[in-house]
Amino acid sequence: MHLPFGIHCNNVFRFLITLVVAVSSCFVSEVCSSMLNGCNMFQGSWVYDESYPLYDSSKCPFVGGGFDCQRNGRPDKSYLKYRWSPTGFKIPSRGDAWKKADVVIFNTWHWWIHAKKLQPWDKIQEGNMTYKDLDRVVAFEKGLTTWSQWIDKNINHQTTQVYYLGISPSHYNGTEWGSPGKKTTCANQTTPTAGSVYPGGQISGQPVVRKVLHKMTSSVYLLDVTLLSQLRKDGHPSHYGNKEHKGVDCSHWCNAGVPDTWNHLFYASILPRHC
DSSP: OOOOOOOOBOSSSOBOSSEEEEOOSOOOOOTTBOEETTEETTSEEEEEOTTOOSSOGGGOTTSOTTTOTTTTTOOOOGGGGEEEEETTOOOOOOOSOOOSOEEEEEOOOHHHHOOGGGOOOSOEEETTEEESOOOHHHHHHHHHHHHHHHHHHHOOTTTEEEEEEOOOOOOOOGGGGTOSSTTOOSTTOOSOOSSSOOTTOOOTTHHHHHHHHHHOSSOEEEEOOHHHHHTOTTOSOBTTSSTTOOSOBOSSOOSSSHHHHHHHHHHHHTSOOOO
């Protein structure tokens, strides 16, 4: 089975798949760990911060047209003002701690569950067997297991640290966050879900990720951004993924926005810190 990986990354913002960058040589050695020296950076809540956003997307050449929601006419700006605040932990700021080292970051999920017109394949092949379709979570686990075996066999962990970026959620069903009616989407959402618990629970692929990473012999750091991203129903382009305001995009993210927090937490994970 072939993993349907696709590139989604840039200088300061989004990195989802097979991104190699030069960062600190302070590697994290835990297998399947989202803890940093006993600090869970991925539990917390979003707080309003007037100093945000950290940059002006209109002046940044790395922001693609489909993610520059302000340029595409999004009228509200409050979604730009939220900062992730982990419980009992302060995220370090970017600084001069970068040193030469190899880091590889992987992620996959969305294309496994697309169906009908969005399905990017006609059949699924596993070994000599061909299937018209499979239970998508089962297929995801098979594909991720193939990936994990390749990592265990081919990556030199003396020189390369492997990260896995957790599943990025979508917000097409308002019942998940307590809004009545399945037709409620991310459109016109202007504030995060309050608190540190997402009413809709975990995504079906999350246990699979942890299961596969736990079985690996390699050291893989899980950037567990799913929950904090689930709380940001307000962070998607919705109608503002294009200037014509056609369609509703509740799976990608506005920039500036949530992916900047992913990057910030990634940076924090490579620094030697204590709570």
